[in-house]
Amino acid sequence: MLTFDSFYSIFGQGILLVIGILILLGIITLILGEILIHKNRLFFPSLILFALDLLYSPLKKIAKHLGFDENLIDHIGVDVRNAVNKDKFNSIPPEEKIIVLPHCLRSADCEASLKESGIQCTYCNKCAIGVIKEKAEPMGYRVFIVPGSSFIKKIVGQNKFKAVLGVACYDDLYLTMTAFSDFAPQGVLLSRSGCFETGVDVKTVLEKIGYYDYIKENNKDK
Numbered sequence: 001m002l003t004f005d006s007f008y009s010i011f012g013q014g015i016l017l018v019i020g021i022l023i024l025l026g027i028i029t030l031i032l033g034e035i036l037i038h039k040n041r042l043f044f045p046s047l048i049l050f051a052l053d054l055l056y057s058p059l060k061k062i063a064k065h066l067g068f069d070e071n072l073i074d075h076i077g078v079d080v081r082n083a084v085n086k087d088k089f090n091s092i093p094p095e096e097k098i099i100v101l102p103h104c105l106r107s108a109d110c111e112a113s114l115k116e117s118g119i120q121c122t123y124c125n126k127c128a129i130g131v132i133k134e135k136a137e138p139m140g141y142r143v144f145i146v147p148g149s150s151f152i153k154k155i156v157g158q159n160k161f162k163a164v165l166g167v168a169c170y171d172d173l174y175l176t177m178t179a180f181s182d183f184a185p186q187g188v189l190l191s192r193s194g195c196f197e198t199g200v201d202v203k204t205v206l207e208k209i210g211y212y213d214y215i216k217e218n219n220k221d222k
Contacts, residue, residue, distance in 0.1 A: 025054075167205065
């Protein structure tokens with residue numbers, strides 16, 4: 001007959017087993033993530049994403065406790081989602097894709113105004129936003145410059161699209177890509193983070209959207 005003492009003993013052992021499994025899962029995720037980042041080899045992506053979604057906050061604490069960079073978990077999440085969604089993203093025509101850029105990329109001298117759909121770039125060539133827009137929009141992309149998460153929700157509600165490329169800092173990019181997981185997200189990390197006059201590697205963004213292949217194809221037709 002099962003007594004209270006034996007019940008609590010079994011229950012306690014079960015809790016310890018679950019904790020042990022979660023810790024093991026976290027360590028495996030960190031190891032697989034390190035392999036991806038440093039060797040560009042991806043193993044068990046579904047397992048990694050499952051662990052990140054389930055243990056996001058604990059994994060950040062574990063990584064910090066083990067002496068890893070505090071942004072490692074977000075970095076792993078971004079790289080895995082980029083790898084998993086790359087082929088699907090590339091298969092979707094630009095007309096059905098959007099680019100979401102953060103307003104912190106703007107120059108201190110930016111004169112762009114805030115409209116219902118976000119910041120309206122004036123192409124002053126003082127920051128990366130104008131460069132990206134000038135090259136991406138002729139391809140068919142719609143580019144949005146957002147001052148906050150509320151504008152991202154508005155974009156999703158008011159526009160039809162099948163894929164998205166986002167630019168942001170580690171935390172914001174991982175969480176945004178997770179929220180956009182149904183839209184084959186691709187992400188590019190800021191090269192200079194902060195809240196003001198940040199930076200991004202424009203070449204990386206253009207590579208992600210297929211700009212250089214687009215130019216080659218157009219030059220063949222001429």
